[in-house]
Amino acid sequence: MKTKITLPILAILAIGAVFFWVIPRTERSTVVGRFKGISVETARRAPDVRKGPHGGKLFSKDDLRVEVVIFEQGVPPQFRVYIAREEGGIVPLDGVSLTIELHRLDRVDAVHFKPSGDYLLGDKTVEEPHSFDVKIQAQWKGNSYRWEYSQVEARAELSEEAMKNAGITLAAAGPAQLKNALVLPGEVGLNEEKVAHVVPRLDGVVKKVNKALGDPARRGEVIAVLESRELADAKSDYLAALKRANLAKADIERETAVFENASKMLEILERESDLDEIYRQLQGLTIGESRAQLLPAYTKLKLAKSVYLREKGLFEKKISSGSEYQIALEEYKSAEAKYLSLREKTAHDGSWNLLQKKRAAELAELDLETARQKLLALGLAQPEIAALPNQTGSVFTRYELRAPIDGIVIRKHVAAGEAVRKDADIFLLADLSEVWVNIAIPAKDVKNARLGQKVRTHFENLGLEAEGTLDYLGSIVDERTRTVTGRVVVPNPEGRWRPGTFVTAELLLEENPVPLAVPAEAIQTWRDGPAAFVKYGDFFEARPLTLGKSDGEFVEVLRGLRPGERFAAKNSFTVKAEAEKASATHDH
Missing domain, CATH: 1.10.287 (Helix Hairpins)
Incomplete structure (x- = not known):
């Protein structure tokens, strides 16, 4: 009686063992832990995938056996696939066509293979992170073979609520300016390219003066009237x-x-x-x-x-x-x-x-x-010349002195009734809509200065601040101060920047535009290298980065991110902690 009961039980156990062995070979499992609004996706592995003699994942069907290895010793990570018969025979590699697709969160990488020694070698470097769904397609002797497996690492899933509670903010990868400023003393001066000396150009007697010191003048406006016999001859x-x-x-x-x-x-x-x-x-x-x-x-x-x-x-x-x-x-x-x-x-x-x-x-x-x-050389405007045929001889001696530019009268040396010579400097006009800030650059820092650099100028007493660019750099070092003069043009539409004022200038010595950068606080160390956590859908994934220059606020990214990709910009260490829980090992 006992024997009759035991045999059915043993049969059931045997059938269960068979199912236990077969089913996991074609299915993948996912372990997900959730706590406080945070869910962590662990590395999905098929626990029953056999290990091959080269340490890779071993797949077989019919008489074909395929071992997939990610090889990283002394070379960039690469796929090596070893092909053999299930019973141990040799398979000619040139008779096997193999393709592997890596389905990542953001893209699909297709890897093609060709014989290299005793294995098939992939034509692409397997970039980190090694987190993807793998689809293997092979053809041999007219038959097609397909296998799939997944390996997931460096990922964490955070809900919107969890991100908010942890203070995690997102940003998009894009260009930035890396800055390094040198603080220097400066002095506001006239824009010498917008200063005009007014001279009569001929001898005469002043009949009328229309502008006083400090008055504004518009280009072409009559600022004084002279009487000149020389002008009458020229008109005749x-x-x-x-x-x-x-x-x-x-x-x-x-x-x-x-x-x-x-x-x-x-x-x-x-x-x-x-x-x-x-x-x-x-x-x-x-x-x-x-x-x-x-x-x-x-x-x-x-x-x-x-x-x-x-x-x-x-x-x-x-x-x-x-x-x-x-x-x-x-x-x-x-x-x-x-x-x-x-x-x-x-x-x-x-x-x-x-x-x-x-x-x-x-x-x-x-x-x-x-x-x-x-x-025209004497200062007459074209409309005046065109009107000469209609004038009488009595006005031929009248010489109207006009402002050559828009500006302010900052110097005046003329009065009514005064006889003036043609080379007399009787007015000085200055356009103060732009001023120059002359800055003293120490000789030791001149090597770092270059034309076109941005300069931020500020005058604390009046709360003035403006930005411009370095458009002049002197060639001579002052013997007394051991400095070189630099110059920046500052907009002055309201006239608040007064020539003669001492100001502070910040010369951005190393402001360089970079095509791709992230905030320094977004960078975390992941497996002994810098990384940022990029967000795709509901997941964050560690993305190893190759970094360039940094100004302490931003870090240039040379490789690892694409423009527009969103990443954890603030409190990214929280994402790192959760990803570490999900990727305790790096199993290839």
């Missing part, structure tokens, strides 16, 4: 040149019309034979002397030709003598030669006369432009 020269130029223009217009009409007359004479029609078409056209010369010659040619043709006919019929025919021929040829000569002369004279008129007009225009440029 201009008007005389203007008249000559206008006469030259009229001459060239008439000569152009004569030339065009003469050319038209030549065309009509070439085309028409009826004199009445010729005179009709030429009626009303201004042609000049060539009409009086050419038309009679043409009439004579027509008559001589008619006589010649008549005598030729009579001579051929033996009616008239040969002498009469010869005389008619000579008169015809003579008339033809004279006519053709007059045609050539008409064409040549018309072209030559037009050319002479054009030359005269060009010389007149040159004289006019010279006179105009002289007036």
Whole structure:
């Protein structure tokens, strides 16, 4: 009785053992722990996946056995796959086609293989973290094989509530400016490129002064009026040149019309034979002397030709003598030669006369432009010059001195009734919308300064602060102060930056734009290297980084992150602690 009961029990246990051995080979398990709003995904492994002789994961189907190894000794991590028969026979590697897909949180990496010694070698480095779903596809002897497994590390899942409670904030990877400032003394000065000395440019007597010290002036505004005989002479020269130029223009217009009409007359004479029609078409056209010369010659040619043709006919019929025919021929040829000569002369004279008129007009225009440029050099504006023909002689001596720039009168040396020379410096205007801040850079720091660097200038007493760039760096070290002068242009639209004020300047010696950076506090140490925790969906994953320069606030990322990826920027150590709980081992 006992035996009958024991045998069924043993059979059931045997069947259970078989299922226990088979089922885990094709299924994956996930262990998830949850506490205080935080869930941690542990490394998902198939506990029954066999280990191969090279320490890798061993898969088999039918007569094919595949061992997948992530090899990391002395080389960047790489896939090595060893192929053999299930019963221990050798499989030629060139007969096996193999592809492995690594399904990461953010992408899929496809790895292709080729024979290398006694194994198949992957064509890509297996980047950290080694956390992915692995899909193996193989073809051998016309058969297809597929295996899958997962290995998960360096991940943690945090709910929004848990992130809020832990003070974890996210940021997107992107460009940044790395800064290193040098604090230096500076002094506000005039922008010397926006300062204008006002001189009369000719001798005269001051009739009126329109601006006082400190007054604003607009470009082109009259700031003083002088009386000058020299200016009257220049205006007279201009008007005389203007008249000559206008006469030259009229001459060239008439000569152009004569030339065009003469050319038209030549065309009509070439085309028409009826004199009445010729005179009709030429009626009303201004042609000049060539009409009086050419038309009679043409009439004579027509008559001589008619006589010649008549005598030729009579001579051929033996009616008239040969002498009469010869005389008619000579008169015809003579008339033809004279006519053709007059045609050539008409064409040549018309072209030559037009050319002479054009030359005269060009010389007149040159004289006019010279006179105009002289007036411009004396300070007259173009509208004033254009209005001269309508002015009377009484205002020719009036010289209006105008502001050359928008600015403030910061110096004035002129009074009404004063005789001034043409080189007298009577006004100084300065545009204070921008000022220069001259900074003293110690000689030992000059090697770190360069044009284009940003400079932050501030004056604590008035609460002034502005940013500009270093646009000048001196070439000489001051013997007394052992400094080099640098300069920055500071906007001053309200005029609060007053020249002569001492200020503080912060020269950003090493402000360098970097294409990708993260806050320094976001960097954590993960497996002896820097890493940031990138968020995809509900998971954070440690991403090993290759770092560049740092200014203490931001750290340049050379490799490991892509622009726009979101990561734990603040309190990332909390994410690290949870990820460490999920990845106690690094099992490849």
